[in-house]
Amino acid sequence: GENVEQHPSTLSVQEGDSAVIKCTYSDSASNYFPWYKQELGKRPQLIIDIRSNVGEKKDQRIAVTLNKTAKHFSLHITETQPEDSAVYFCAASANSGGSNYKLTFGKGTLLTVNP
Amino acid sequence: DSGVTQTPKHLITATGQRVTLRCSPRSGDLSVYWYQQSLDQGLQFLIQYYNGEERAKGNILERFSAQQFPDLHSELNLSSLELGDSALYFCASSVAHRGNEQFFGPGTRLTVL
Numbered sequence: 001g002e003n004v005e006q007h008p009s010t011l012s013v014q015e016g017d018s019a020v021i022k023c024t025y026s027d028s029a030s031n032y033f034p035w036y037k038q039e040l041g042k043r044p045q046l047i048i049d050i051r052s053n054v055g056e057k058k059d060q061r062i063a064v065t066l067n068k069t070a071k072h073f074s075l076h077i078t079e080t081q082p083e084d085s086a087v088y089f090c091a092a093s094a095n096s097g098g099s100n101y102k103l104t105f106g107k108g109t110l111l112t113v114n115p
Numbered sequence: 116d117s118g119v120t121q122t123p124k125h126l127i128t129a130t131g132q133r134v135t136l137r138c139s140p141r142s143g144d145l146s147v148y149w150y151q152q153s154l155d156q157g158l159q160f161l162i163q164y165y166n167g168e169e170r171a172k173g174n175i176l177e178r179f180s181a182q183q184f185p186d187l188h189s190e191l192n193l194s195s196l197e198l199g200d201s202a203l204y205f206c207a208s209s210v211a212h213r214g215n216e217q218f219f220g221p222g223t224r225l226t227v228l
Contacts, residue, residue, distance in 0.1 A: 032215040043117065043205060043219040044158070089158060093215045101215040102148060102171050103207075105158040 002027040004092050006106025014114050021109045023090035024072040030092040033073045038087045080113045119208050119220035127226045133194040136223045140208030147189040153202040196227045
């Protein structure tokens, strides 16, 4: 089955700096890569996603890049703000047939943005 | 608000007991996924239903079962509960034929004493 590795497990940055979180996946059939943000005790919220036919996607201060050959993808947050502090999860999904799009998650990165 | 609802928000019970967690997907979504989140295991996929039928199983224990009803809401049943079952249980829904985006409910925090 799919295995997703995520690094680093914790990341501390100063407000205004950039933050980068990296993930690798094992299943070459994976074709969908979402990123979720989870605040303490709350639900994971989808913040950006990318499909395997695209190399990069940007949404305001957030961008995601995908390297299919190397099987890795990254989340980039620019001009970080204290409200960006949360746990970020990457995930990978492959359609294994029968409308199954289960997500395999990385272990998460605790991002702390210091004012 | 994702449009996915879950009840109850919190559940405290004793070992050996049985509980039922309920999830209502977003309007129009046919797929429901259940995930377990614990500190040591992270977010783990349990089971998926699509339009009433089981589609995939993940790391779901035999003591756990689920179903999806004709109105598309889903229930996750946990029996013979153990201390280690204490976790956050999330359901997520998606419109399968439109892609993979999954939207999570607020979760049910289960505490087994």
